[in-house]
Amino acid sequence: MIYDLIIIGGGPSGINVAISAKKAGLTHLILEKGMVVNSLFNFPVNMTFFSTSLKLEIHDIPFISHRDKPTRGEALEYYRRLVESQQLNISLYEEVQQMSPDWEGYEITTSKGTHRAKAVCVATGFYDTPRYLNVPGEDLPKVKHYYDDPHAYIRQHVLVVGAANSGADAALECYRKGAASVTMAVRGPEINPRVKYWVRPDIDNRIKEGSIKAYFNSTVSEIRADEVDLMTPDGPVTLPNDFVLAMTGYTPNYSLFEALGLEIGDDEACKPVFNPDTLETSLPDVYMAGVACGGLATAKLFIENTRDHGDIIVNNILAKKHEAGQ
Numbered sequence: 001m002i003y004d005l006i007i008i009g010g011g012p013s014g015i016n017v018a019i020s021a022k023k024a025g026l027t028h029l030i031l032e033k034g035m036v037v038n039s040l041f042n043f044p045v046n047m048t049f050f051s052t053s054l055k056l057e058i059h060d061i062p063f064i065s066h067r068d069k070p071t072r073g074e075a076l077e078y079y080r081r082l083v084e085s086q087q088l089n090i091s092l093y094e095e096v097q098q099m100s101p102d103w104e105g106y107e108i109t110t111s112k113g114t115h116r117a118k119a120v121c122v123a124t125g126f127y128d129t130p131r132y133l134n135v136p137g138e139d140l141p142k143v144k145h146y147y148d149d150p151h152a153y154i155r156q157h158v159l160v161v162g163a164a165n166s167g168a169d170a171a172l173e174c175y176r177k178g179a180a181s182v183t184m185a186v187r188g189p190e191i192n193p194r195v196k197y198w199v200r201p202d203i204d205n206r207i208k209e210g211s212i213k214a215y216f217n218s219t220v221s222e223i224r225a226d227e228v229d230l231m232t233p234d235g236p237v238t239l240p241n242d243f244v245l246a247m248t249g250y251t252p253n254y255s256l257f258e259a260l261g262l263e264i265g266d267d268e269a270c271k272p273v274f275n276p277d278t279l280e281t282s283l284p285d286v287y288m289a290g291v292a293c294g295g296l297a298t299a300k301l302f303i304e305n306t307r308d309h310g311d312i313i314v315n316n317i318l319a320k321k322h323e324a325g326q
């Protein structure tokens with residue numbers, strides 16, 4: 001079987017592209033290394049999206065949530081229902097490892113075998129590779145790069161590293177759900193100005209009143225089993241510590257991009273090279289979709305503002321077919 005389109009990644013963007021392909025009568029296969037919307041499954045259990053469900057909705061398929069902004073659970077349900085109701089062809093727990101051109105398109109090697117397609121879409125997101133602190137002790141099991149559930153941190157000394165949305169959310173939730181102490185280590189002089197406008201006053205005020213301790217212009221220098229060292233403007237500080245939540249962001253998987261043969265731009269964001277009008281990369285018939293398009297600039301693209309990617313890609317495939325008289 002040679003598919004018209006193979007989509008790498010079964011996140012919101014991969015699902016969106018697959019629905020566009022299905023509507024256009026193109027055969028498709030989604031290859032997903034984990035479960036359906038694997039990244040969303042690994043989001044904090046109590047998170048609420050900053051977007052309203054209306055803004056996350058794709059292909060005019062209603063996304064119903066109890067409140068304006070959906071929870072993680074509601075989003076998982078929406079994407080599960082999309083996969084089922086649209087009868088998408090998705091292979092789960094199948095990781096793409098390599099890609100090479102063949103005479104009719106591309107051959108894709110996965111953890112389970114090989115597949116062939118005339119066109120390929122890379123929709124692998126950025127949630128697989130944490131930005132590491134690169135300090136001694138980071139490999140201790142108490143250091144988490146994914147924040148899950150505050151319950152684990154009841155009566156514990158928690159250090160949250162980073163003050164963007166994930167850091168602010170984790171610090172507030174651990175403080176409210178009974179951590180013995182929550183301290184933040186913040187590289188810059190203040191809470192990140194991009195923190196959601198309804199969260200910013202909450203975190204600023206908890207720091208001001210001393211409920212959450214924050215060290216600004218400070219970095220972690222070493223993590224040990226029951227302590228952590230910070231370098232602060234007033235010199236080194238050692239704190240008692242049970243858990244470190246390193247909320248320092250994520251990057252796309254550049255080794256995968258290399259294995260796929262994608263060209264990376266020399267801009268600051270190291271974005272894969274693609275035509276912004278068609279999303280086609282410098283490899284013919286290979287497209288980028290979703291937040292992976294943003295490279296290291298992971299805050300620029302999200303589900304809301306990449307919802308047109310499916311139709312852009314599929315329209316380009318159809319236009320090429322038309323030109324070739326197929």
Ligand SMILES: Cc1cc2nc3c(=O)[nH]c(=O)nc-3n(C[C@H](O)[C@H](O)[C@H](O)COP(=O)(O)OP(=O)(O)OC[C@H]3O[C@@H](n4cnc5c(N)ncnc54)[C@H](O)[C@@H]3O)c2cc1C
Pocket residue numbers: 008009010011012013014031032033034035036037038039040043044047048049050051094095096097123124125126127128166253256289290291292301302303304305
């Ligand atoms: C906590 C949090 C809250 C957010 N809230 C919002 C919000 O409110 N609104 C909004 O618009 N955006 C939000 N975002 C951003 C956006 O939701 C996510 O980045 C979203 O997951 C992007 O979708 P995607 O399909 O492009 O990438 P992903 O969801 O990351 O999907 C990529 C998929 O590719 C798979 N994959 C990776 N490598 C391989 C491989 N080699 N082989 C096969 N499969 C592979 C992954 O397992 C994953 O399922 C939020 C992000 C975070 C972290």
